[in-house]
Amino acid sequence: MTAVVLPALPRVLIAEADPWSRDLLKQVLLNVRCDARLDVCADGHEALARLAQNSYDLVIVDWELPGVDGLSVLRSVRQRKHSPPLPFILMSSRNDSASVREALPLAPTAYLTKPLNMEGLTQRLQGLLLNAGEEVFCAVPALAAGMTLSVYLERRREITDGAPLMMDVQRAIQRSLNPAGLDLTKLYDETRSDPQITAVLVAAANSAAQHHGKAVQTLSQALHRLGSGQSMNLILGLALKRSARLSDPFLADYAERYWGLSLHTAEYARKLARLLDLDQDRCYCAGMLHRLGDLALLRCLQEWKQAGGELDEREEVGNALAEFGAGYGSELRTRWRLPLELRELIAAVYQLGGGVYSREALVMNMAAQLALLTEHEGIEELARSRTARLLKIGLPELMRLRKK
Template identity: 70%
Template sequence: MTAVDLPAVPRVLIAEADPWSRDLLKQVLLNVRCDARLDVCADGQQAATLLREKTYDLVLADWELSGVDGLSLLRSVRQQRRSPALPFILLSSRNDSASVREALPLAPTAYLTRPLNMESLTQRLQDLLLNEGESVYCEIPPLAPGMTLPAFLERRREASDGAPLRVDVKAAVQRSLGPEGLDLKQLEDQVRMDPQITAVLIAAANSAGYHGTPVQTLHAALNKLVPGQSMNFILGLALKHNVVLGDPGLVAYAERHWQLSQDSADYARRLARMLELDHERCYSACILHRLGDLALLRCLEDWRQGGGALDDEAIGESLDAFGAAYGSALRTRWRLPLELRQLIAATYSLEGGVYSREALVVNLATQMARLTEHEGLEALAGSKTARLLKVGLSELLRVRKT
C-alpha cells in the first residue's frame, strides 16, 4: 500500500487470542488512526470468515490462533493474489530461525515477535496507515439528544475502560529500565499505588495465555508475565481515551478515592504483617476497592466532554448510585480471581458468620482509612472486627503511626 492508495478511512482486522494483548493492539492502532474501522476477533476461524466477507486494508494476526492459525490466514490471503498485496503483520512468540524461514516465503509485511517492541509496531502502523507528515484528529461525538446522566452511566457500565491512571506510566517504566533490562522490583515500587495498573496486570496474568495458579497481587502478576509484556500492557494504558482526567472537579474526587485506597492498603499491609497474614494479598484488595468509583469518574469525563452538564451534586449522586456497580462489573468482566473479589467485597462489609482473618484485616483497614486523624480509633478498637482479630487500641495506634 503506497501513499497514493491509502484509504480515506482504513478497515483493519485484528486477530489475537489473548484478550489483553488484543486490547493493546487495538489501542496502539487507534493511537495511529483513531478513525480506523476495526474488526477484532479471538480465533482464526472467525478471522477467516471475516476475510472472506470484507475487504481489509491491513491485517494483524497471531500465529498461535486456535482453529486456523495466523500463518494459515496469511497463506490464504496470499493465494488470492491481490494487487497490491494486502498488508499483513504476523505476530508470534516464535523467534527461532526455522519459524522465520517458514513464514518468509508468504511475504508478511512484518514478522513481529513477543514481547512486542511498541515503538517498532507504532512506526510500522504509521508507515502503512498515514501519508508522510499526516495526522488524523477525531472529534468526541456529542451526546445523543435527550440523553440523561443516569441513562448514560447505566449504558456505559458494562463497557467501562476502568479507572484513570494515578501515575505517569512512561516515567515509571523509564525509571525501571536499567542496563540489564526491566527491573521488576523497581517497576512494582513505581506503580503499586495505581489501582488501574494493578487490576489490569492481575487480569492479564490470569488470562487464557497464562496458565497455572491464579495470581492475586501485583508482585505475582509481574513475575508471571514476561517482563516486556508487562511493560507493554502498562504503556498501552497511557494510549486510552481519558486516561488522565482534565476536569478539576473530577480530579479532586479522584484524588480522594486514590488516597482512601492507598491509606486502606497501607493499613492492611501493616495489620497483616503484625498478624503474620498474607500482607500482599490484603494490600491488593484494598488498593483495588475503589476501582469502580474511579472508573465512574472517568465516564463522567466522557459525559462532560460530550456536552453534558456536571456539578458537585451530580458527581456525588452518580458515585452513590453507580460506583459499586461499576466496580463489580469490572472485576467480573476482567475475571479477577474469585478469592480476590471476595476479599475486595470484605472491604465494604462482612457477610455470613465465618470470616477469614484476611477479610477481617481489610475490613478493619478500610474503616481506619475513613477516620480523620483524631476521631474514632477507640471506638474502632472496640468494634466486632477488631475483637475478632484480637487487635486493641495500642495495636491500631501502632499501625497508624508506622
C-alpha cells in the first residue's frame, strides 16, 4: 500500500460553538502543525458553506453545533464520497452507546467525548497532520517594513492573548491530582494567584456554552462550573500559546513587580472584605485582575523583540506601560466579557466615580492604596481618607491589616 503524503501546508476546518473550546483546539493543533492553515467557525451552516468552498485535509466538528449539528455536517461530507475519505474528527459531550452507534455508520476518523483528553487529541493530530518522521518548525513572523512600536502596540491591543503565565501550570496540575482525579480545591489553591488563569477561566465559565444562572465572578466559581476536565484543558492550553512565559529577563522583572502589586492588592481586598463581612473571593479576584493589561502589554513587548523590533528597555517600556497598559486591560475585560459587576470592582481600584459607592468598591479602592504604601510610609493619612471614613475603618484596623 502506498503511504499517503500530506500536503506541505495542511488546511484544517474547526467548527466549535464555544469560543474558549475553539481557541483551545486551535492551540493544540498549531502546537502539532504550526504552519497549518486554519479556518474556524461557530455554527453548522457556516461549516457546510466553507466545506463547499474549500478543500480541507482535516475537519474537526462538535456534534452540538447550533443551526446544523455536527453529525449532519459529517453526513454531508460522507455523501460527497471523497477518495480517500476526508479525515473527520467528531467531538461530543454524548458518551452513551446509542450516540456512538448513531455516528459510527458515517465513519468518523475519531469520535472524541468532552471534556477532551488532550494527550489523546494531540496523538490523533500528529498521526493525521505529520508524515512519518516529519518535524515542522515555524519562524516568528518578521515585523512589517517601517513598523513602529507605537503602531504595533495599538494594533496588538485588539488581538492580544492576555497576560503571560506567572506559574508553572504543569506543576500546578500535577500537585492537584490525586488517585480519584483532579481535586478542584487543590487546583484553586495552586492557581488562584495567576491573573491569566483567573481571567480566562472566569471568561470561559461565562461563555454562551456554559452560562447557566448567575454570572461567575470568581475563580472558584469558574472551576466548579467548568468541571475538572475542561478546567485542566484550558489551563494547559494557555501554556501552548506563543510567549506564554516571559523569557526576556528585563520584561520578566517588570512582570514580577506588577504581579506582586496584584497579589498585595488582592490580599488586602480579601482581608478587608473579611473584616467587613463582604464577599472575600470576589474582592480577591478583582484585585488579582487589575493589572492584567500591564502584564498583557509586557507580553506583547516580548513578541515585538522576538519579531526583530528594538526596545530601549527603560524609557520605552515605561512609556508603553503608561500609554497602553490601561487600554489593554479594558480591551481584554470587555472582549472576554467579564461580568460587569467584576469590571466595576476592578475600576474602583484606580478611582471612585461619582454617585453612590458599593462597600466592595470602597474595599477595592482602599486595598489598592494599602498595596501602594511602601514599608516606611505611615498609614495615618490613609486612615483620614474619605474611603476610610465611608468604610468606617480607623487607624487601629489599618495597622492590624498591615501586620498580618
